[in-house]
Amino acid sequence: MSGDNRARLVALYGTMCRIRAFEETALAAHRAGEIPGPLHVSIGQEAVAAGVCLNLRTDDRITSNHRGHGHALAKGAGVAGMMEELFGRAGGHCRGKGGSMHIADFSVGMLGANGVVAGGIPIAVGAAQGLRMLGSSAIVCCFFGDGAINRGPFLEGLNWAALYRLPVLFVCEDNGVAAFTRAESVTAGPGVLARSEALGVPALSVDGNDAAAVDDAAARLVAEVRGGSGPRLLHAITYRLMGHTSTDPAAWRETGEVEAARSHEPLPRLRARLLAEGMPARALDAIEGDARAEMSQARGSALSAPWPDPATAWDDVQDNGAMTDDAWPFGAQETV
Amino acid sequence: MSGDNRARLVALYGTMCRIRAFEETALAAHRAGEIPGPLHVSIGQEAVAAGVCLNLRTDDRITSNHRGHGHALAKGAGVAGMMEELFGRAGGHCRGKGGSMHIADFSVGMLGANGVVAGGIPIAVGAAQGLRMLGSSAIVCCFFGDGAINRGPFLEGLNWAALYRLPVLFVCEDNGVAAFTRAESVTAGPGVLARSEALGVPALSVDGNDAAAVDDAAARLVAEVRGGSGPRLLHAITYRLMGHTSTDPAAWRETGEVEAARSHEPLPRLRARLLAEGMPARALDAIEGDARAEMSQARGSALSAPWPDPATAWDDVQDNGAMTDDAWPFGAQETV
Amino acid sequence: MAQVTLVEACRLAALQEMRRDPRVWVLGEDVARGGLFGQYRGFLEEFGDQRVVSTPISESTIMGAGLGAALVGTRPIIEMRIFDFVMCAMDELVNQIAKIRYMFGGQARPAVVVRMPHGIWRNSAAQHSQTLESWFTHIPGVVVAVPATPADAAGLLVAAIRSDDPVLFFDPKNLFPVKGEVAETIAPIPFGQARRMREGSDLTIVTWSATVPAVEEAAGILAARGISADVLDLRTLWPWDEASVCASVARTRRLLVVHEAVTTGGFGAEVLARVVERLGPGAVRAAGRLGQPRVPVPFAPPLEDALKPDAPKVVAAAEALLKA
Amino acid sequence: MAQVTLVEACRLAALQEMRRDPRVWVLGEDVARGGLFGQYRGFLEEFGDQRVVSTPISESTIMGAGLGAALVGTRPIIEMRIFDFVMCAMDELVNQIAKIRYMFGGQARPAVVVRMPHGIWRNSAAQHSQTLESWFTHIPGVVVAVPATPADAAGLLVAAIRSDDPVLFFDPKNLFPVKGEVAETIAPIPFGQARRMREGSDLTIVTWSATVPAVEEAAGILAARGISADVLDLRTLWPWDEASVCASVARTRRLLVVHEAVTTGGFGAEVLARVVERLGPGAVRAAGRLGQPRVPVPFAPPLEDALKPDAPKVVAAAEALLKA
Numbered sequence A, B: 001m002s003g004d005n006r007a008r009l010v011a012l013y014g015t016m017c018r019i020r021a022f023e024e025t026a027l028a029a030h031r032a033g034e035i036p037g038p039l040h041v042s043i044g045q046e047a048v049a050a051g052v053c054l055n056l057r058t059d060d061r062i063t064s065n066h067r068g069h070g071h072a073l074a075k076g077a078g079v080a081g082m083m084e085e086l087f088g089r090a091g092g093h094c095r096g097k098g099g100s101m102h103i104a105d106f107s108v109g110m111l112g113a114n115g116v117v118a119g120g121i122p123i124a125v126g127a128a129q130g131l132r133m134l135g136s137s138a139i140v141c142c143f144f145g146d147g148a149i150n151r152g153p154f155l156e157g158l159n160w161a162a163l164y165r166l167p168v169l170f171v172c173e174d175n176g177v178a179a180f181t182r183a184e185s186v187t188a189g190p191g192v193l194a195r196s197e198a199l200g201v202p203a204l205s206v207d208g209n210d211a212a213a214v215d216d217a218a219a220r221l222v223a224e225v226r227g228g229s230g231p232r233l234l235h236a237i238t239y240r241l242m243g244h245t246s247t248d249p250a251a252w253r254e255t256g257e258v259e260a261a262r263s264h265e266p267l268p269r270l271r272a273r274l275l276a277e278g279m280p281a282r283a284l285d286a287i288e289g290d291a292r293a294e295m296s297q298a299r300g301s302a303l304s305a306p307w308p309d310p311a312t313a314w315d316d317v318q319d320n321g322a323m324t325d326d327a328w329p330f331g332a333q334e335t336v
Numbered sequence C, D: 001m002a003q004v005t006l007v008e009a010c011r012l013a014a015l016q017e018m019r020r021d022p023r024v025w026v027l028g029e030d031v032a033r034g035g036l037f038g039q040y041r042g043f044l045e046e047f048g049d050q051r052v053v054s055t056p057i058s059e060s061t062i063m064g065a066g067l068g069a070a071l072v073g074t075r076p077i078i079e080m081r082i083f084d085f086v087m088c089a090m091d092e093l094v095n096q097i098a099k100i101r102y103m104f105g106g107q108a109r110p111a112v113v114v115r116m117p118h119g120i121w122r123n124s125a126a127q128h129s130q131t132l133e134s135w136f137t138h139i140p141g142v143v144v145a146v147p148a149t150p151a152d153a154a155g156l157l158v159a160a161i162r163s164d165d166p167v168l169f170f171d172p173k174n175l176f177p178v179k180g181e182v183a184e185t186i187a188p189i190p191f192g193q194a195r196r197m198r199e200g201s202d203l204t205i206v207t208w209s210a211t212v213p214a215v216e217e218a219a220g221i222l223a224a225r226g227i228s229a230d231v232l233d234l235r236t237l238w239p240w241d242e243a244s245v246c247a248s249v250a251r252t253r254r255l256l257v258v259h260e261a262v263t264t265g266g267f268g269a270e271v272l273a274r275v276v277e278r279l280g281p282g283a284v285r286a287a288g289r290l291g292q293p294r295v296p297v298p299f300a301p302p303l304e305d306a307l308k309p310d311a312p313k314v315v316a317a318a319e320a321l322l323k324a
């Protein structure tokens, strides 16, 4: 194993440990009542975000969906800002206005999670079109789930990207389920690869629980996209170990299904590989431990971080015709 | 040539002549200022409507698009009601409320033209689902243009129909152009067949200017659909001889393009075939003449038909909360 | 009479109607699993997968297929999961469902119910909290139902399912756990009749949907302060009970409209405008509205709370109105 | 000063801005062929196909791609062809464009202009004639422009293109052929300032967009009958010129709002409600609205004419108001 290659695997491992630790910490905080609102975690799917984003530059952009913590972290979003956002605090990336479903960190090219399934697709293709117009060599990576391929914007966005040969890498994170419904029970035809090719976007499948494989596939596709060959789609097959939201027990799954899936999950797999390739367990434990410590510290800080000043509720709506809190004590009552 | 087969060809010829005559009459009336609003004619595309609808029963349903006169006529819609509708008269199928873009005749299963590209697709799949639920053996045929395959409902509707194995025949009437833009310049990938198959809907292409070929292909697909095999798509390749609307000269076409297309247009082709097979020219002229006479008579009647009573403008909005003309002389002014 | 939650009341209403009429069915995401809120629990088992259809995430087609199925004579309940996703199906709703009867000169009767759980709910932020019911009062062809109690939700849902008009039924998400009595046999409640929540003479408060409990609480506080409010829950916004509201304001001469939606362009404007038009400005001493400011719904609790109409804000608004 | 049509005025405004700022571009169906109304005639030749992008019939993506392109720093003009098709792109407009700046705590500036030719136009029937501008006054995050003259359309379009807020620009389809003067160099017109069309003292008439000529004509007829109307064209509905309207009504004590949109839930309700709230009902002697009844737009000329607000109806409404 070359040092370079090992360094990549270690980087992947580090990112995945951080994603896992972030989400387990967030889950615990949510259960403890520290985090309001809905929370969708991607536990079990970390290899996709890690493997793809390792191939992106900071000035590349990504769009994400409702299950976007991993994408954001892998793209380099600041942890404190993410955790505070989940907690609804003033120091969150969105100043507490977005929460888990709307995390964005434009400073690292993370153009936002999205509360609408497939909502990030048109945004991604437009961002790519804009970047090309501005003469940038940056590309856009668009993450969405298997559920999104049944919404109209999937067709429109892929056709559009292929038509204008836009620098977009579409990543379909296929965890086999959309909310509480199995993907296969709502998806006709041969699948996302065929749909993608039929729209003019070359595509390939990868074991989305194998971080190194995802990295390899993404490296190839990103090179093609960046080289001007037009859009590509990566179909990453993975498994959602938890329920749809933090409060969903996913009780409808078959007995043994989750247990069976655990044996394929990405973190132990990469760990085993690194061990087999001579990486000391201690070093891996340290990476994991650091990640846990980082996230637990972030939780502590977020919990004691200040809430947003209610007056800020009126900020950042629009410049023209913005309302202020003095203009609205209680509706239009100041004048009656 | 068997008598049966010849009878079919004659029926096709008759329908096509009626569509052509209807639309040429309507065009002339529009130019004479007798017909208000936009008018989209399908001159050159008659073989698709005729060939497909010859295989439908009266209780089968169709949905159509903005260019739907041919579909309606071929499905058996009453001519007087259609012409009066174009003229905005009280005796129109829609009592003058719809016009050309919203012709419907539920009495023969014509569920309506549509002013929104791809708007008929979800309606068609739902109608099929409803029919099955009611135990009917009727099927639904859904006409749309090449432009519609770039809108989201195309993907959603085909996936849906395939998923529930609904009795729907999708017909993509590919005239190579959407409004003023060539289809190929806005459509990526290998085309509608590949898109359809990728969504689980078996599809085939046909020369849409060859009425007999359309009839054959439609017969096969309708039999499959009616037999319970699920949805099918027919890709009918044709050519729009006129502009997008009655006022569009389509001046941007290449020199000679339309002239070249004229030599492939469906009416003379079928006529030549019938002549070659021994049908007397006189008989064909009579069919054509009858069609022209029928439509010219319909124009005359429509022109002298009564306008809708303005009071009917308030009818058929809704039962609960309907407004009446006495409740609205001028806004809410009766009470100030 | 059983005490049930609002969401359970809706479940019972739909259940009753699906048992009564085999043409009634339901389609939407996850409905075969009981729906996101359990509002279809047990339906799959009782009615089977032809009448309880879990769909792909295809909002345009959920809405449009519902319409198509209605055109051939079935009576679909179109479940939209969360109101905000209706934005993905607006062509089907506004350009097709609302207009098809008129446009086709009465040939079509799109007898659909569109269920759209709406409003602020547990810090769901800007894309899962909207209350845009006023939009649909502006769209000819549809009935707009905005119930706030279990009995009203059940009765209006029964009426909606039996109606030949398309009915937009706004389930009030945040009131799903609220309990109330629902009759064994649920009778339809006619559209356009307000429910008088409290009789009073000092001012009229008109409200609906999510803000009904806040107004109820506020009216109690006002009563304790010697202010007697005449309180009406409209229950439907189209048709709406103009007559009852005007009669009340003619007595009290003061009108406050309270809704969760943004004040600007909200249905409160219509209520106020119509009352002033009908009674004449001279018959009214003061009129005002309380809604959210023109700001998207923020995530963080202190921000959401700052903007959301609640009982103290209703009390303050009413008191300001009485000073005028 | 050249005399040009409204559609040409808009063309000149966009042309000027695309020459000024290379980040400005236009996308939509058929725009490379000059647009449906010729509003982009010659653009392809001058700016090339990277900045004048004819798109597939993919409204969701036209809208959403415009947003994405704005997020990386370009300034798209999103051409929607006919307003009614915006129904196919409402998620992108309402859930994304309008909310993204707020939801992301100010990180995003979606500087797009969405052009939506709207209103009744040559018997186009229910799916091509809607005027739903009031909806967007109810949506935080967007500017709503509704010009009615060539000069206003040009000046507001320049302001829209330069604005960092998303601007919904309602091109008045039926006024496209109307001629007026437009300056060589088109200056931006600030949002929120009404244009006084006529000074008067007997009543205030407020209008915008398609009904401006009808109100102009009506005001002339009223003047001939000795009634002097103070007439304001709002030009933008958000922000809107509350101050000018209130000042006018404070003088005339009578308010008539005229718009092409359906009266119920139209922006006339907001204007009337706000004036009553601000001035108090006691300051107003009569107030009313004239819009379309709550009926879809029919195709046949006699039906369309029956419902459409025109000069005789404005005169009748004004006279009724003066009797109150």
Ligand SMILES: Cc1ncc(C[n+]2csc(CCOP(=O)(O)OP(=O)(O)O)c2C)c(N)n1
Residues within 6 Å of the ligand: A066, A067, A115, A116, A117, A144, A145, A146, A147, A148, A175, A177, A178, A179, A240, C029, C057, C059, C081, C085, C088
């Ligand atoms: C347009 C739209 N419809 C429905 C929803 C509700 N919803 C949120 S996540 C989800 C499932 C999405 O499945 P998938 O895309 O596979 O992502 P996953 O949750 O599996 O990561 C649904 C239906 C939504 N957010 N947006």
Ligand SMILES: Cc1ncc(C[n+]2csc(CCOP(=O)(O)OP(=O)(O)O)c2C)c(N)n1
Residues within 6 Å of the ligand: B066, B067, B115, B116, B117, B144, B145, B146, B147, B148, B175, B177, B178, B179, B240, D029, D057, D059, D081, D085, D088
């Ligand atoms: C959603 C939508 N977008 C745009 C339009 C405007 N429009 C009407 S017809 C048309 C072209 C349609 O092309 P196609 O589907 O190929 O049908 P054809 O006109 O060629 O028969 C367009 C863009 C529309 N009616 N609906």
Ligand SMILES: [Mg+2]
Residues within 6 Å of the ligand: A145, A146, A147, A173, A174, A175, A176, A177, A178, A179
């Ligand atoms: Mg999934």
Ligand SMILES: [Mg+2]
Residues within 6 Å of the ligand: B145, B146, B147, B173, B174, B175, B176, B177, B178, B179
């Ligand atoms: Mg075409």
